[in-house]
Amino acid sequence: MTRSTLGTLVGLALGFALAFGNFGQMLVVALFAAIGFIVAKILDGDLDLSQYVSGRRSSR
Template sequence: MNRSTLGTLVGLALGFALAFGDFGQMLIVALFAVVGFVVAKILDGDLDLSQYVSGRRSSQ
């Protein structure tokens, strides 16, 4: 099992633990699944966010 699959499963488990109920709460589960998947992609190195989180560098 790769990290992307593991991250998705962890996100789903956390979502189910947080919100077990109606349709609105099911959307929370989907959100946690997406967050888990994105975090796993970052840890795998498939997604590089360094250009977005690094500060602006001046060329002076």
Template sequence: MSATQLGLLTGLALGFAAAFGGFGAFLVVLVLGALGLLAGRVLDGKLDLSQLTGRDRG
């Protein structure tokens, strides 16, 4: 399992744990899932955020 998949699953699990029921819970799960996906993509090296932070890697 890649870090992207693990990050997405972690974000979704946290979303389910944080809120149950209704449209508001759906939005919370959606946002946390997206954040988990982004974190996983960064850990996999498929998303480079160095330009946003002003730091170069090398």
């Protein structure tokens, strides 16, 4: 099982634990699944966010 799959499953489990009910709460589950997937991609090294979080550097 890859980290992406594991992250998605963890996100789904957290979403189900947080919101078990109607359609609006099911959207929360989808949000947690997406967050878990993105975190897993970052941990796998498939997604590099360093250019967005490093800040602005001077080229002098």
